[in-house]
Structures are given as structure tokens and as C-alpha cells.
Amino acid sequence: MQFWHWTIVYYVAINIMTFILYGVDKKKAKNHKWRVSEFTLIALAMTGGCIGAIAGMFVWHHKTKKTKFRILVPLSLLLHIFLVCFLTYQNNHLVVTNYSYKTDINCRIVQISDVHNMVPYWDDDALARKVAEQNPDYIVITGDLVDSTHPDIDSAIRTAESLAKITDTYYVTGNHEKRFSEAKQAEFLQSLRDVGVIVLQDEYVLLTDNSGREFVLAGMDNDSIGTPAGYALIESFPEQTVSILLAHQPQYIYSGAYEGADIVLSGHLHGGQIVFGDLGNGMPNNRGTGLISPEFVFFQEFSYGFMTERGTAMYTSRGIGNSIIPWRINNYPEIVVLTLHS
Numbered sequence: 221m222q223f224w225h226w227t228i229v230y231y232v233a234i235n236i237m238t239f240i241l242y243g244v245d246k247k248k249a250k251n252h253k254w255r256v257s258e259f260t261l262i263a264l265a266m267t268g269g270c271i272g273a274i275a276g277m278f279v280w281h282h283k284t285k286k287t288k289f290r291i292l293v294p295l296s297l298l299l300h301i302f303l304v305c306f307l308t309y310q311n312n313h314l315v316v317t318n319y320s321y322k323t324d325i326n327c328r329i330v331q332i333s334d335v336h337n338m339v340p341y342w343d344d345d346a347l348a349r350k351v352a353e354q355n356p357d358y359i360v361i362t363g364d365l366v367d368s369t370h371p372d373i374d375s376a377i378r379t380a381e382s383l384a385k386i387t388d389t390y391y392v393t394g395n396h397e398k399r400f401s402e403a404k405q406a407e408f409l410q411s412l413r414d415v416g417v418i419v420l421q422d423e424y425v426l427l428t429d430n431s432g433r434e435f436v437l438a439g440m441d442n443d444s445i446g447t448p449a450g451y452a453l454i455e456s457f458p459e460q461t462v463s464i465l466l467a468h469q470p471q472y473i474y475s476g477a478y479e480g481a482d483i484v485l486s487g488h489l490h491g492g493q494i495v496f497g498d499l500g501n502g503m504p505n506n507r508g509t510g511l512i513s514p515e516f517v518f519f520q521e522f523s524y525g526f527m528t529e530r531g532t533a534m535y536t537s538r539g540i541g542n543s544i545i546p547w548r549i550n551n552y553p554e555i556v557v558l559t560l561h562s
């Protein structure tokens with residue numbers, strides 16, 4: 221579910237409940253029965269049921285003369301208007317994160333990750349314009365273009381198409397696409413190919429950098445990570461050639477699943493959703509950690525940023541959209557620009 225879906229569901233539910241409880245309490249007061257406590261009635265308003273509370277006060281003529289209700293209920297409404305504006309901005313303010321890395325090739329790669337069907341909040345053109353402004357040599361999409369809980373394939377394909385019009389665009393699957401049936405997966409991947417996206421499923425292509433030097437761009441299917449197919453892909457890379465591997469899930473670097481690749485681009489952990497303090501982007505080995513990953517791991521190490529491990533450099537994007545946890549704080553949706561230079 222996305223930010224707005226959860227927000228609307230939450231506010232509608234708590235406001236209906238609050239409105240009803242104010243009515244129930246009024247009725248109990250008239251009949252001199254056991255009451256709903258004032259603490260509960262105010263707490264409901266403070267936790268989001270403020271419109272229901274105001275409506276309940278006026279419709280049921282209840283608590284309208286109590287000073288604490290006259291102050292705290294409207295105050296809670298103002299607080300929640302601020303909170304919704306704040307979270308909307310936090311979830312929709314698209315930023316560009318720049319990294320540069322010294323290696324043997326010269327080129328600029330723009331990475332888009334974990335869109336989760338969220339692009340309509342800006343529209344595809346706005347995202348594509350911002351990507352085009354970065355002058356990418358290549359664009360890579362590192363999985364979860366769709367969200368499996370409410371997949372919108374047409375939206376995902378539109379996003380991919382708008383990117384593929386800018387420059388050569390490569391795609392690798394994430395865990396959300398792999399939740400589709402095999403037939404639906406095949407149809408989705410074919411739709412990507414039809415709009416000009418190059419799908420990499422346990423395969424690599426040889427690309428050239430700005431100086432005409434060849435390098436490997438490989439894509440590891442999400443289900444092949446840490447399996448013989450994944451290891452075989454890396455073993456197949458030509459020697460003495462810089463290799464860039466697209467693989468959705470960064471945490472597998474610790475078990476050696478990416479050993480042998482020079483650079484890995486990943487996503488999946490959504491920056492840990494809520495980040496405390498300085499993001500530290502661009503810092504060497506910042507190994508960013510957020511509060512909770514989509515896998516419900518608290519303070520999962522390396523939820524975003526740059527690290528090196530077992531001779532491999534890895535960049536993990538905070539991604540653009542959300543999946544099961546719908547809110548981001550201090551963790552804006554990001555476009556990653558990786559400048560490789562010799």
C-alpha cells in the first residue's frame with residue numbers, strides 16, 4: 221500500500237469511530253450509565269479523529285462547554301493538518317543523490333529503484349525530465365517497478381517507457397515482480413522489452429564508456445541471488461573488464477553472493493523508511509541505516525548508501541516508492557547518479 225491509501229484508510233476509520241463514540245458517550249450520559257472517559261475521547265481526537273470529534277461535539281451537543289475539549293480538539297485538527305502536509309512532502313519530494321567512484325571507466329549511470337507504482341504522484345514526465353537533466357549515459361532500474369499488493373502494470377510500463385526514451389535503459393527484477401505468476405512475469409517483461417527496455421535476467425551485456433573502453437553490465441534475477449545461477453553469472457564475466465552488477469537485494473553481499481563483481485547497484489530496503497540524523501550521502505562507506513526495512517528488520521545495516529565488502533563496491537538506492545510501510549521521514553525518494561571516472 222502507498223502513502224495516500226494508508227493515510228486515507230487510517231483517517232476515515234478513526235474519524236468514524238470517534239464520531240460514533242462521542243454519540244455513544246452522550247447517550248450513556250443521558251441514561252446515567254458507564255461513560256467513555258474524557259481521556260479516551262481527547263486521545264482519539266489527538267491521534268487523528270479530530271474531525272469526527274468536532275462533528276460529534278456539534279451533532280450530539282456533547283462536551284461543547286468543556287474548555288479542554290474546546291481547546292484540545294481544534295488544536296489536534298491543526299496538528300494533523302500539519303502532519304499530513306509534512307508526510308506528503310517527505311514521501312513526494314524527489315531528490316538527486318550524486319556519487320562518484322574511481323575505477324577504470326568513465327561514464328554516468330542513473331539508477332531508479334523501487335518505484336512501486338508511485339510515479340503518478342509526480343507523473344512520468346516529471347520523473348523522466350529530472351532523469352534527463354542528469355545527462356545519463358545509461359539508465360538502470362533495479363527492481364520493484366510494480367508493487368505486488370496493488371500492481372499497476374500499465375503505470376510501471378509508462379514509467380519504463382519514459383526512461384527508455386532518454387537513453388539505453390536496463391532492468392532487473394525485484395522481489396515484487398517475482399510474486400507474479402510465471403505467465404504474468406513473462407507478460408510484464410515482454411511489455412518492458414516492447415517499450416525499449418533491455419531486461420537482464422542472469423545475463424550481461426558489454427557496453428562502452430565515454431573513452432570507448434568496454435565494461436560489463438549484468439543483471440541478476442531476484443530469485444537467482446545467492447544461488448548457483450547467480451554465482452555462475454559472475455563467473456562468466458570476462459576478466460580484466462570492469463563489471464557492474466544490478467541486483468535488487470543488497471544484504472546478500474555479506475554472504476558473498478556478489479563476490480567477483482566490481483560494482484553492485486541495488487535497492488530493496490527503502491532507506492529504512494525513517495532516517496535519524498544526517499543521511500551522509502556521498503560519504504565514503506556511509507552504510508546508511510534507517511529505522512525499519514520493508515522486511516521489518518529494525519536498524520538494518522546498509523539500508524542505503526555506499527559500502528565496500530569482499531572487494532566489491534556497492535551502492536544501495538533509497539528508492540522512490542514504498543511497499544508495506546507507507547511512510548518515509550528524512551528519507552526522500554531518490555534518483556541516484558553514479559559518475560564513474562578513471
Ligand SMILES: [Fe+2]
Pocket residue numbers: 334336364394488489490514539543
Ligand atoms: Fe521495494
